[in-house]
Amino acid sequence: MDRLSLNQITTNGWSLPEAVAGCAQAGVGWISLWRDKVAEVGVTAAADMVRRNGLQVSSLCRGGFLTGVAPDGSDVDGIADTAVAIEEAARLGAEVLVLVVGGIAGNDLAGSRQRVADGVGELVPLAARHGVRLGLEPLHPIQCAERSVLSTLDQALDIAEQHPAETVGVIVDEFHVWWDPRVEQAITRAAGRIAGFHVCDQLVPLPDPLLGRGLPGQGPIEHRRLRACVEAAGYRGPIEVEVFNAELWRRPGAEVLAEVISSYAEHVA
Amino acid sequence: MDRLSLNQITTNGWSLPEAVAGCAQAGVGWISLWRDKVAEVGVTAAADMVRRNGLQVSSLCRGGFLTGVAPDGSDVDGIADTAVAIEEAARLGAEVLVLVVGGIAGNDLAGSRQRVADGVGELVPLAARHGVRLGLEPLHPIQCAERSVLSTLDQALDIAEQHPAETVGVIVDEFHVWWDPRVEQAITRAAGRIAGFHVCDQLVPLPDPLLGRGLPGQGPIEHRRLRACVEAAGYRGPIEVEVFNAELWRRPGAEVLAEVISSYAEHVA
Numbered sequence: 001m002d003r004l005s006l007n008q009i010t011t012n013g014w015s016l017p018e019a020v021a022g023c024a025q026a027g028v029g030w031i032s033l034w035r036d037k038v039a040e041v042g043v044t045a046a047a048d049m050v051r052r053n054g055l056q057v058s059s060l061c062r063g064g065f066l067t068g069v070a071p072d073g074s075d076v077d078g079i080a081d082t083a084v085a086i087e088e089a090a091r092l093g094a095e096v097l098v099l100v101v102g103g104i105a106g107n108d109l110a111g112s113r114q115r116v117a118d119g120v121g122e123l124v125p126l127a128a129r130h131g132v133r134l135g136l137e138p139l140h141p142i143q144c145a146e147r148s149v150l151s152t153l154d155q156a157l158d159i160a161e162q163h164p165a166e167t168v169g170v171i172v173d174e175f176h177v178w179w180d181p182r183v184e185q186a187i188t189r190a191a192g193r194i195a196g197f198h199v200c201d202q203l204v205p206l207p208d209p210l211l212g213r214g215l216p217g218q219g220p221i222e223h224r225r226l227r228a229c230v231e232a233a234g235y236r237g238p239i240e241v242e243v244f245n246a247e248l249w250r251r252p253g254a255e256v257l258a259e260v261i262s263s264y265a266e267h268v269a
Numbered sequence: 270m271d272r273l274s275l276n277q278i279t280t281n282g283w284s285l286p287e288a289v290a291g292c293a294q295a296g297v298g299w300i301s302l303w304r305d306k307v308a309e310v311g312v313t314a315a316a317d318m319v320r321r322n323g324l325q326v327s328s329l330c331r332g333g334f335l336t337g338v339a340p341d342g343s344d345v346d347g348i349a350d351t352a353v354a355i356e357e358a359a360r361l362g363a364e365v366l367v368l369v370v371g372g373i374a375g376n377d378l379a380g381s382r383q384r385v386a387d388g389v390g391e392l393v394p395l396a397a398r399h400g401v402r403l404g405l406e407p408l409h410p411i412q413c414a415e416r417s418v419l420s421t422l423d424q425a426l427d428i429a430e431q432h433p434a435e436t437v438g439v440i441v442d443e444f445h446v447w448w449d450p451r452v453e454q455a456i457t458r459a460a461g462r463i464a465g466f467h468v469c470d471q472l473v474p475l476p477d478p479l480l481g482r483g484l485p486g487q488g489p490i491e492h493r494r495l496r497a498c499v500e501a502a503g504y505r506g507p508i509e510v511e512v513f514n515a516e517l518w519r520r521p522g523a524e525v526l527a528e529v530i531s532s533y534a535e536h537v538a
Contacts, residue, residue: 109489179414181424209411
């Protein structure tokens with residue numbers, strides 16, 4: 001249980017002070033912070049709250065959008081925004097800054113993917129200077145158009161391997177990679193590069209491509225099999241429970257956190 | 270234009286006689302039939318209508334569900350059902366019987382995939398006897414749990430290559446494979462095995478994981494790039510426009526078919 005981390009999106013109804021206090025009270029030692037929640041209190045105050053409550057920050061979500069397109073299709077300067085996020089991650093003492101790289105720009109998939117590789121290369125010196133590790137997170141192929149042209153672990157590794165492992169790693173998120181016929185080989189290949197392991201489940205039938213996720217045990221994902229792969233590849237860090245689910249978000253945070261803990265104990269630990 | 274085929278699901282509001290007459294009238298020489306529509310008139314009558322109208326059948330949709338689970342989660346004998354479909358395909362003169370292999374059974378992904386490989390092996394002698402080519406269609410990973418544990422072209426080829434190319438091929442459906450970082454290599458690998466090329470687009474934002482498709486040109490898929498790959502791999506057969514879209518299904522078939530023809534001419538041909 002000492003590896004369990006609450007990804008703050010799972011208790012999206014909670015503010016940062018509520019989530020930090022909730023974790024401390026429930027005995028959860030790790031938390032993954034989201035930048036919009038951090039911004040509500042300010043980076044310095046957030047870092048202070050986390051420290052005073054004895055928590056560690058498994059990751060900061062999120063930088064990226066290096067293709068220059070936001071999920072709603074509007075233009076965004078992902079490089080500049082991620083540079084800011086790198087400094088925030090350093091000040092928060094986050095182990096990793098998660099990168100969601102952005103969707104397709106100008107209906108040019110190959111070009112969009114090249115922009116991601118180039119953008120990561122541009123950001124590496126700044127991340128290294130701040131001692132922040134970038135975590136490239138491949139998202140499920142269903143989000144290729146809108147959120148992430150990085151669709152598989154192999155593809156994320158092709159980019160990460162061009163840089164030092166302590167500065168660029170990959171995030172293994174079960175929802176995004178469980179279906180991949182190459183997932184076991186890719187995780188093996190990722191040895192030394194795994195910058196995070198996120199667990200949740202896929203709801204069946206799937207109500208929504210973005211929010212159709214549940215707590216571990218509510219769907220077909222084989223959590224212990226994937227955890228074994230990740231550990232065989234040497235990863236011993238925090239395990240985030242990260243669930244995008246609108247119904248969960250409407251419920252009281254403490255109730256959700258209690259279910260996070262029990263589902264993690266039953267299906268993952 | 271002589272390679273354009275109307276996949277009957279695109280004009281789902283039309284019965285088989287209507288679709289056949291509609292194609293003949295519009296000068297579309299190919300049609301892909303769905304078994305539920307065929308069943309409404311009977312196989313013999315359907316084959317006769319197609320012949321009298323001078324059409325060719327690019328494929329019959331669909332056999333499969335070899336994992337033993339239907340999309341609604343109920344049990345199904347996919348082998349027995351596909352054996353029936355093979356005979357129907359032969360009687361209809363279909364070039365290919367499309368296989369949707371079925372979703373995950375018992376939360377055992379590796380076992381489910383093995384059942385698919387075994388099931389194809391079981392069906393090959395019957396298909397060969399009837400001169401019917403089985404078309405293994407990898408579906409988008411978002412449908413892994415419910416409809417198809419076959420998620421990539423490479424994975425379909427791993428199975429197909431165990432059998433003669435004239436009996437087991439693969440279907441390249443743009444919606445299902447466009448995001449795959451390996452799609453070009455996989456299509457190249459598929460030379461001699463391509464049993465169908467299906468075009469459509471992905472709607473952005475995606476309204477629904479199953480029905481969120483549009484006519485070519487309505488989304489980010491690079492149709493001419495993929496068509497060039499498929500042709501470089503030697504495929505010269507019919508190109509089906511296959512669109513799952515509830516709004517399209519409510520409109521008059523002739524109107525939809527006219528848009529199929531114009532979008533194909535503009536974005537694919």
